[in-house]
Amino acid sequence: MSSPLLELKKISVSFEGFLALRDLDLVLNKGDLRAVIGPNGAGKTTFLDVITGKVLPTKGDVIFKEKSLLGQKEFRIARKGIGRKFQSPRIFENLSVQENLALSVSRPKTPFSLLIDNLKVKHLDQIQHLMSIVNLQSKANIRAGALSHGQKQWLEIAMLVGQDPDLLLVDEPVAGLTDEETDLTADLLKSLAGDHTVLVIDHDMEFIRRLDCPVSVLHQGYVLKEGSMSEIQKDPLVIEVYLGQSEEEE
Numbered sequence: 001m002s003s004p005l006l007e008l009k010k011i012s013v014s015f016e017g018f019l020a021l022r023d024l025d026l027v028l029n030k031g032d033l034r035a036v037i038g039p040n041g042a043g044k045t046t047f048l049d050v051i052t053g054k055v056l057p058t059k060g061d062v063i064f065k066e067k068s069l070l071g072q073k074e075f076r077i078a079r080k081g082i083g084r085k086f087q088s089p090r091i092f093e094n095l096s097v098q099e100n101l102a103l104s105v106s107r108p109k110t111p112f113s114l115l116i117d118n119l120k121v122k123h124l125d126q127i128q129h130l131m132s133i134v135n136l137q138s139k140a141n142i143r144a145g146a147l148s149h150g151q152k153q154w155l156e157i158a159m160l161v162g163q164d165p166d167l168l169l170v171d172e173p174v175a176g177l178t179d180e181e182t183d184l185t186a187d188l189l190k191s192l193a194g195d196h197t198v199l200v201i202d203h204d205m206e207f208i209r210r211l212d213c214p215v216s217v218l219h220q221g222y223v224l225k226e227g228s229m230s231e232i233q234k235d236p237l238v239i240e241v242y243l244g245q246s247e248e249e250e
């Protein structure tokens with residue numbers, strides 16, 4: 001069997017003595033789709049920050065493509081093939097959908113006003129493909145700021161895919177989306193897995209269920225349980241620390 005794409009080995013992070021992550025282990029193989037859930041403060045954001053190099057762990061190692069990422073600058077880690085989508089869309093609102101994608105697939109040296117005219121055919125094809133995977137072909141020339149919140153999220157996911165990372169880290173992509181948009185986002189992420197390795201963090205259980213993938217439950221900075229959504233839901237510990245809370249409230 002080939003070695004994992006990403007391996008977190010006994011990662012601990014201490015913020016002035018407070019352990020945000022403790023001995024956290026996680027393995028992702030190439031092509032995996034993985035969901036990470038956990039109550040507020042469980043350490044989900046810190047865990048992504050460790051992978052992307054924003055936070056240096058106090059202990060442990062992060063191995064990506066068989067090499068340690070520890071101590072490397074964020075932009076270098078990104079260039080090695082790790083892309084991150086933050087909770088709120090980071091798109092250029094005044095540019096069209098097409099122009100946003102043009103920026104992600106090419107590293108423009110020409111002045112921006114000439115960018116679209118100077119794109120190579122392969123980039124134009126790539127932009128068409130990216131618009132098709134997120135269903136935005138009809139919006140190619142629309143200003144990104146005029147898109148719905150869901151469409152903005154998809155545009156940013158497409159921009160991330162345009163950079164062709166091996167690993168996509170997707171942080172709460174369905175917050176504020178309609179049910180229909182949530183379902184479409186789950187289907188989109190499922191379709192990206194295989195060609196890419198995708199790690200998704202979210203709170204929305206219906207969304208996680210629709211992803212239909214292995215789930216890691218984070219609690220107080222460590223992985224409490226890993227399994228399918230149905231296994232996770234039956235686990236007494238998980239029910240106690242997490243699912244129980246939300247279901248009792250319903």
Ligand SMILES: Nc1ncnc2c1ncn2[C@@H]1O[C@H](COP(=O)(O)OP(=O)(O)OP(=O)(O)O)[C@@H](O)[C@H]1O
Pocket residue numbers: 015016018019020038039040041042043044045046047
């Ligand atoms: N820079 C920091 N300094 C001190 N404590 C921090 C820092 N960043 C995070 N923490 C603490 O570490 C714990 C984990 O935070 P983190 O943001 O990773 O959790 P989370 O699971 O992403 O939570 P949420 O779902 O609310 O976003 C929290 O108790 C938080 O208060």
